[in-house]
Amino acid sequence: MxxxxxxxxxxxxxxxxxxxxxxxxxxxxxxxxxxxxxxxxxxxxxxxxxxxxxxxxxxxxxxxxxxxxxxxxxxxxxxxxxxxxxxxxxxxxxxxxxxxxxxxxxxxxxxxxxxxxxxxxxxxxxxxxxxxxxxxxxxxxxxxxxxxxxEEPRRNSADKTKRRVMESHDSIWLMAAREYGEPRFWRVIARANDVDDPRRIEPGQVLVLPPLSADQRREVDDAAGTA
The missing domain is CATH 2.40.30.200 (Elongation Factor Tu (Ef-tu); domain 3)
Structure with a gap:
């Protein structure tokens, strides 16, 4: 049929x-x-x-x-x-x-x-x-x-704390650009990891990348505006 x-x-x-x-x-x-x-x-x-x-x-x-x-x-x-x-x-x-x-x-x-x-x-x-x-x-x-x-499960994004390993070809500026969309947010990473000199981060070091709050965004914007 x-x-x-x-x-x-x-x-x-x-x-x-x-x-x-x-x-x-x-x-x-x-x-x-x-x-x-x-x-x-x-x-x-x-x-x-x-x-x-x-x-x-x-x-x-x-x-x-x-x-x-x-x-x-x-x-x-x-x-x-x-x-x-x-x-x-x-x-x-x-x-x-x-x-x-x-x-x-x-x-x-x-x-x-x-x-x-x-x-x-x-x-x-x-x-x-x-x-x-x-x-x-x-x-x-x-x-x-x-x-x-x-209702969908939230994916891994910039509103959750992450950890990243610093590679030999990487920098804190590139890491900030990848995670937060702007290299200027490197200060957020530096502050969270007690980094005094961002140029002296050793390859293999594990860095904490905290959530990026609205206050932190404003703080970085204000610092950039007065630089």
């Missing part, structure tokens, strides 16, 4: 029409999911490349082409009427003051997102110019609620 073909759907998750399901006319031939992260570049004297400091992860992006055709279906109606349920997902919902969240689902694959962008290309027309065939390039941007992200 032939297995029934699963059709891809887009379901509204909030707003006036929460729960409404949009079924695509034809399943996509393929889709892509993009993963990325943002890094800050910090220049350091004597290095040919800047130091990269992780800033944050970026939302995943789901992209696909969806095909619409009213000519071969026999209706030969304006294809815009068939694509409008998707293009309307970019409109502001009055109850949300923003476009609604949606869930794209095809078989076991699910993706909660907002529709970020739709490009509509018309490729066939009736004799009077009415479009009857179109391809929509749809871009979904992952949506994750703040509460959901805060």
């Amino acid at each position: 032939a297995q029934e073909l699963a059709k891809a759907t887009v379901t509204l998750l909030d707003g006036r029409e929460s729960g409404r399901e949009i079924t695509v006319l034809f399943n996509p031939a393929e889709y892509s999911v993009e993963y990325s992260a943002s890094f800050q570049e910090t220049a350091a004297p004597g290095l040919s490349n800047p130091i990269l400091q992780f800033v944050n992860g970026n939302a995943q992006v789901l992209s696909m082409d969806l095909f619409f055709d009213t000519w071969t279906s026999g209706s030969r109606a304006n294809v815009i009427d068939a694509t409008r349920p998707l293009t309307d997902l970019l409109s502001i919902d009055g109850t949300l003051h923003a476009p609604p969240r949606v869930r794209f689902q095809w078989g076991v694959f699910q993706f909660v997102a907002v529709v970020e962008r739709i490009s509509q290309r018309f490729t066939m027309f009736r004799s009077d110019g009415t479009p009857v065939r179109a391809t929509l390039t749809v871009t979904f941007k992952q949506y994750r609620a703040l509460a959901e992200q805060l």
